[in-house]
């Protein structure tokens with residue numbers, strides 16, 4: 001690696017970052033929240049609507065095209081230090097066909113890996129995010145093989161927001177890669193896959209950062225988790241965004257078919273129609289303001305009930321759960337701002 005490259009990192013000049021599969025910009029948000037001095041010099045995303053949101057959020061419209069068509073020359077011109085990549089996860093999800101590298105949606109990521117050795121200045125750092133299942137895939141094998149050959153050292157993690165005090169169960173795979181001679185601060189995690197972030201902080205505090213898969217680890221984690229209510233929008237602050245779920249059966253009245261002045265209009269749109277509760281109540285995942293967990297929200301939240309995310313009971317019964325009448329618990333959907341937990 002050229003001397004001046006290392007110098008740039010040492011001198012804390014802003015990292016030049018490329019964001020692949022930028023979606024609505026979650027990676028960029030995390031980068032900003034991390035406090036790293038960095039500039040996203042370009043983002044790449046094929047989806048027009050995602051790019052609208054990204055542009056709204058960051059006042060920059062990502063390069064709209066297929067990442068698979070990028071060339072090494074294209075990438076060279078950004079002179080980037082770090083690449084952030086969150087490629088499609090469908091090839092690796094447990095519920096899917098698990099075609100892995102044989103799935104067309106994996107091709108663009110494989111192509112990016114192929115391009116790295118052909119760039120005149122490979123990135124010094126990579127950050128890859130995907131679903132649990134990626135770590136056992138042939139795509140992962142290909143990625144590690146490519147990175148090792150190109151002198152990268154990796155640290156891999158499976159982490160859940162629960163391990164960071166957020167009441168949301170959503171384990172995800174993360175890979176950090178640095179090109180030698182750039183070192184990791186804590187090198188005992190080099191080339192390992194870990195289920196706890198503790199070593200990132202140079203400690204092995206399993207009480208604070210338990211392996212969240214294990215039952216007793218989960219119990220310990222929940223002690224440190226904030227309750228759901230900490231992440232709720234107060235009624236006054238619920239934006240008047242148009243409802244994206246079908247409450248046509250509900251008309252303009254509340255879910256009980258009555259006028260209810262105590263519920264602001266802005267919250268009304270998030271109430272779960274009573275007909276849905278009657279039909280699908282058994283399949284609903286219900287949480288309370290003092291709960292310390294939520295199920296993973298999917299893009300079908302608001303459209304389907306089963307397995308798409310939790311619903312919030314706004315009236316707490318004496319006995320929590322489905323033993324008490326669900327209709328009386330005044331269930332509502334989480335708002336978009338709430339389930340993005342920002």
Ligand SMILES: C[S@@+](CC[C@H](N)C(=O)[O-])C[C@H]1O[C@@H](n2cnc3c(N)ncnc32)[C@H](O)[C@@H]1O
Nearest residue numbers: 021022023024025026045046047066067086108
């Ligand atoms: C897992 S999501 C990434 C989410 C993103 N990190 C965010 O915060 O929204 C994958 C994204 O990659 C985009 N995508 C998939 N294949 C692509 C390709 N070949 N070229 C460009 N974008 C692609 C999808 O439209 C989707 O938005």
